[in-house]
Structures are given as structure tokens and as C-alpha cells.
Amino acid sequence: MVPQPDRRRPAAAGTGGGGAGVITRAQPWLGTLVEISADSDAAIDAGFAAIARVHRALNAHDRGSELSHANRNAPHQPVRLSRMAAAVIGRAQFWAARSDGAFDASAGHWRAVQLTGRTLRYAVPLALDLSGIAKGFAVDRAVVALRRTGTRHGLVNAGGDMRGFGAAWPVSLVRPDRAPVAKITLHDASLATSALRPDGSDDHLRGLARGIVSASVECRRAIDADALAKIVAGGGPRVAACLDTVGAVALVIGAGGELTQIGNPDRLAA
Incomplete structure (x- = not known):
């Protein structure tokens, strides 16, 4: 994909994480629109x-x-x-094993993916699709790049996989129909969401557990938040243990709009 020119806009007023001097630019990457907010064009260029x-x-x-x-x-x-590539595939395999396949970038064949160091072999014909977890990894790498420029605060949002640092970045949790349910604040943390589409379809996912329309996970790294959002959305007995692995918290929206928290009892949505 050849990116189109940046869509440039000032940070939204009243967000709490923007403030004077913060620039937000957007470019199409990773099959979505990626937005980066920071206090200089040089930092944003490094992030992209x-x-x-x-x-x-x-x-x-x-x-x-x-x-x-x-x-x-x-x-x-x-x-x-x-x-x-080895880092992202390795993390995908880590979460596949921890969740007993609830997260699986190989469409049901994760045990056939053999990664030893940086050498990869498939025991059966398969095709890895890393689009989601690679999005989270890209957000993490962009944050590293922003920090290296010396920027004081920034936010990277790749289609809902986001990570903010150096300031309080307010985020609204919404239902698939965009109705707001709760607000949280990201501070040196990442957030990712797996949800039904507005039309109620879930063919972009492996399926959501009964009664769940949206699952958001907050933790330190976006690569982990992305995988965990899919694990939580699918339900199953290993959800809590997977969240505990990285000290994550999940915020789950039910069909009636109710909000349920899993993990980390000290972290509550407003």
C-alpha cells in the first residue's frame, strides 16, 4: 500500500491528553487508518x-x-x-499456547507452527495471518520511535489498537452501534478491542462468547492487548489466567449495554 497524504488535524479540545502544541496526523497502514498524536512533526514522522x-x-x-x-x-x-517477524510470531504462539488456541493466527493449526529461535517451519500446509497482533506490535514500535525523538507525550491509534504515554489520554468505550458505555483514561498503557460490527456480524473474528458484543483489554503493550481482546471475546476457562499473565484488565460490554470487569480489581471504569 502506498500511503495517501497525511490527514492533519489539531488534537481535540478537552481530551486531557492533547493540550497546546499537540499535532495529530493520520495515514492508511495495516489495513486501517493509523493516527499518531505527538508534539512535533519529526516525532510523528518517526512513528509512521x-x-x-x-x-x-x-x-x-x-x-x-x-x-x-x-x-x-x-x-x-x-x-x-x-x-x-520472529518476535511477532513468537508472541502469537505464546498466546495460542496460553489460551489453548482461543487466540490462533493460523486458523486452527497453531501446534503445527514450529518456531525455534528465528527459524520457522510448518508441519502442515497453513498460512499465518498476523494482521491483528502485528497491528499491536506496530503500535508498540511506533511508541518506541516517538520516545526516541524526545517527545514528551504521544498516542498511537491503529484502528482501535492504541497506546498512550506521558499524558492522560481519555478513551470512550462504545457499543458496536457507537453508543457510549464508559470512559477510561490511558496513561502509559495500551488498549485493544474486539467487537461485533454495527450490523451484528462477527466474521472478522473467530466468534464472540454468548452475550458479549465487545471486549476491551488494557495492559502495558499493545501486542498483548490485541491478542487478549480476542481471547476475552471468545470466552472460555483460561481468560482470567491469561489476563493475569501480564496484569491486564478486561472491560466487557454485554448485549444490554452492561459493563463487566475481569481482572485487576483496582482498575475501574468511570
């Missing part, structure tokens, strides 16, 4: 450069990407990965 590197390496829909190369060749022979 980090996002672009992840997109080019891990885009399953680009035949020239590293992930596409691995999907074509790993069923037949070992494939040597970059550190980036």
Missing part, C-alpha cells in the same frame, strides 16, 4: 516510519512481504526470519 516497516514485513496480502514468503515456503523447508 516504524509502522511502515511492520506493514511491509508482515502484510499477509502482499506477496512480496516477509510473511508471505514464509507462508509459501515454511510448509516445505525451514525459513530464516528477521528479528521482527
Whole structure:
């Protein structure tokens, strides 16, 4: 994908995380619109450069990407990965094992994905799709890039996978029909959400547990928040244990608009 020109806008008034001098720009990457807010154009440029590197390496829909190369060749022979690809696939496999397959980037074949160090092999023909967890990873890498420029505060939002630092960034939790349910504040933390589409469909997910329309997870890293949101949305016996692994909290919206919290009793939504 060749990004279109930035959509530039000032930070919204009254957000609490913007303030004077904060710039917000948006570009299309990772199959969504990525917004970065920071206090300088140089910082935002560095953030988008980090996002672009992840997109080019891990885009399953680009035949020239590293992930596409691995999907074509790993069923037949070992494939040597970059550190980036190995890190994301390794984390995907970590959450697949912890959740007993509730999170699975291989559509049901996670046990056949054999990663040893940076060498990848598939025991059966399969294709990894890292689009969600790679989005979270890209957000984390963009935050690292922003911090390296010396910017004091920033927010990266890749289609709902977001991470903020250095300021209080208010976020509204909404139902799929966009009706607001609660407000939380991100401060040096990440948030990701898995939810039904406004039309009630869930074909973009492996399915939501009965009675759940939206599951949001807050934790330190966006790569983990993305995987955990899918684990929570699917329900199952390992949800609480998976959240505890990284000290995460889940905020689940039910069909009637009720909000339920799982994990970390000290973290409450307003």
C-alpha cells in the first residue's frame, strides 16, 4: 500500500491528553487508518516510519512481504526470519499456547507452527495471518520511535489498537452501534478491542462468547492487548489466567449495554 497524504488535524479540545502544541496526523497502514498524536512533526514522522516497516514485513496480502514468503515456503523447508517477524510470531504462539488456541493466527493449526529461535517451519500446509497482533506490535514500535525523538507525550491509534504515554489520554468505550458505555483514561498503557460490527456480524473474528458484543483489554503493550481482546471475546476457562499473565484488565460490554470487569480489581471504569 502506498500511503495517501497525511490527514492533519489539531488534537481535540478537552481530551486531557492533547493540550497546546499537540499535532495529530493520520495515514492508511495495516489495513486501517493509523493516527499518531505527538508534539512535533519529526516525532510523528518517526512513528509512521516504524509502522511502515511492520506493514511491509508482515502484510499477509502482499506477496512480496516477509510473511508471505514464509507462508509459501515454511510448509516445505525451514525459513530464516528477521528479528521482527520472529518476535511477532513468537508472541502469537505464546498466546495460542496460553489460551489453548482461543487466540490462533493460523486458523486452527497453531501446534503445527514450529518456531525455534528465528527459524520457522510448518508441519502442515497453513498460512499465518498476523494482521491483528502485528497491528499491536506496530503500535508498540511506533511508541518506541516517538520516545526516541524526545517527545514528551504521544498516542498511537491503529484502528482501535492504541497506546498512550506521558499524558492522560481519555478513551470512550462504545457499543458496536457507537453508543457510549464508559470512559477510561490511558496513561502509559495500551488498549485493544474486539467487537461485533454495527450490523451484528462477527466474521472478522473467530466468534464472540454468548452475550458479549465487545471486549476491551488494557495492559502495558499493545501486542498483548490485541491478542487478549480476542481471547476475552471468545470466552472460555483460561481468560482470567491469561489476563493475569501480564496484569491486564478486561472491560466487557454485554448485549444490554452492561459493563463487566475481569481482572485487576483496582482498575475501574468511570
